[in-house]
C-alpha cells in the first residue's frame with residue numbers, strides 16, 4: 001500500500017520533470033583497464049534517480065569484475081550496457097562492498113552472473129534490503145521501477161581472491177556499516193574504498209560505529225602508503241591519487257563525535273543540537289546540513305545515554 | 313487585527329510586544345489543519361482558545377527518524393500556566409502527553425513517534441481558564457542512505473524496565489536543566505500482537521518533597537523516553553517517580 005502510494009506520487013513528479021530515466025553513465029578510466037562511474041554528490045532525488053554513488057569495473061584478462069551495482073535495476077542495466085561499450089568480455093563477478101541500497105540494488109541486472117559479498121553484508125541485505133528499496137522508491141521515484149532485491153549468492157572472505165585472471169586483495173573492515181569491504185587491485189594500484197571514504201560530500205552514518213570507522217580509516221590509509229598505490233576510489237565523490245578523502249572523512253567523523261559528546265555533556269536536548277551551526281570547514285561540504293541532521297538522530301542518543309550515566 | 317478578539321484577549325494583547333500581539337488570534341488555525349476543529353472539540357471543548365506565539369513548540373520541519381522526533385515545548389513567556397496538553401492532529405493516537413508545571417517553568421523536551429506528517433501542538437491552560445495554543449508542522453519523509461532505524465536495544469527493557477538515568481546542570485548556559493532517560497518500550501498497541509504498554513505518569517519533586525512537575529504520558533512518546541526540564545534554581549537532588557499502565561512503578565534520584 002505504502003509503495004503504491006509512493007509510486008503514484010512519483011508518477012506525478014515524473015511527469016512534471018519529463019524524465020527519460022537515463023542515468024547517462026559514462027565510464028571514467030582511473031587506471032589502465034579500471035573504470036568508474038562517478039555519481040553526483042547529492043541526496044537521493046527524483047532528478048538524479050539515486051545516481052549519487054560510485055560504481056566501478058575492472059577489465060581483467062578473462063572477464064569483467066564489477067564493483068557495486070548502483071541504486072536501481074535501471075542503473076544496473078545501463079551500467080551493463082556502458083561496460084559492454086568498453087569491452088566485449090563477459091562479466092565474471094559482481095562484488096557488493098557493503099549493504100547500503102545505492103551499492104547493491106542494481107544486482108538484478110546481473111542476476112545471470114555470480115554476485116558476492118562479505119557474509120555480514122549478505123545477511124544485512126537479506127534483513128534490510130526490502131526496507132531500503134522502499135525508502136529509495138520514496139526518494140528516487142520511478143527511476144526505481146521494477147527494482148527488487150537480488151541477494152549476493154556467494155560469500156567472500158578477506159584475503160586473496162583470484163578471479164578472471166586477476167588477483168585482488170580483499171580487506172574486511174567495518175565502521176561505516178557492520179562489514180565494509182575494501183578491494184585492492186594490485187595490478188593497477190587502485191584501492192576501492194567503498195563508503196569508508198567520502199570525497200567532497202558529507203559522510204552518511206545510518207549504521208555507523210564511528211570508533212570502528214576511525215580505526216578502519218587508519219588501516220585504509222596504511223594501504224594507500226603501500227608502494228604500488230596509484231588511486232583511491234571513494235564510495236561517493238571524485239577519485240584521488242592520494243589519501244585526501246580518508247583524511248576528510250576522518251576529520252568529519254572526529255568533529256561529529258566530539259560535537260555529540262560535548263553537546264550531551266553540556267545538557268543539550270536533541271533540538272538544541274539540531275539548531276547548532278556547523279563549523280565553516282564542514283558547512284561548505286555538499287549535503288553537510290542534511291547529513292548532520294540525520295547523524296544527530298543516529299548518534300546523539302548514544303552520546304546522551306552516556307552523559308546521563310545510563311548503561312550502554 | 314485580522315480577527316475580532318474578545319475583551320479578555322484585547323486586554324491580554326495590550327500587555328504583549330506588538331509583533332506578538334498581532335499574531336494572537338482566536339479563529340483560523342495558523343497551521344491550516346483539516347483536523348483542527350476536531351482537536352479543539354476533543355481537548356479544549358467549551359473553553360476560550362487563543363493561538364498564541366508565546367507558546368513555542370520546537371520540532372524539526374522534517375523528521376529524519378519518525379520514531380524519535382524531538383519536541384520542545386516552551387511556554388515560559390506565558391504567566392500562570394496550569395496545564396499543557398501536547399497532541400499531533402494526524403497521529404493514530406493523537407494525545408502525546410500532558411504536563412502540569414507546578415513549581416517548575418512551563419518547559420518540557422521529549423521525543424515522539426509520528427506516523428505521518430502532522431501538526432504537533434501544545435495547548436496551554438492559564439489560571440484564567442484560557443487555552444493558549446502553539447504548534448508546528450512536522451513532515452515525515454525518508455532520508456538519504458537512511459533506513460528505518462535499527463531496532464536499537466529492542467530487548468533491553470525486559471531486564472531493565474523503568475531503569476532511570478539522569479543529570480542536572482548547575483552551571484554553564486544550561487544551568488537549572490534536568491535531563492532524565494527511562495528504559496521503557498512505550499508500545500502503542502497498534503502493532504499486531506503487541507499490547508499497549510507505556511508509561512502513564514511521572515512526577516518530579518525536589519529534596520523537600522515539593523512537586524516540581526507532573527507529567528502524564530501516552531503511547532506516542534518514544535521508546536526509552538528522554539525528558540528535559542528546566543528548574544528555576546538547581547537546588548539539590550530531584551526525585552522522579554511514576555508508573556506504567558501495567559502498574560510497574562519506579563522511583564529514582566537524579567543527583568545534581
Ligand SMILES: [Zn+2]
Nearest residue numbers: 098100195457
Ligand atoms: Zn554506504
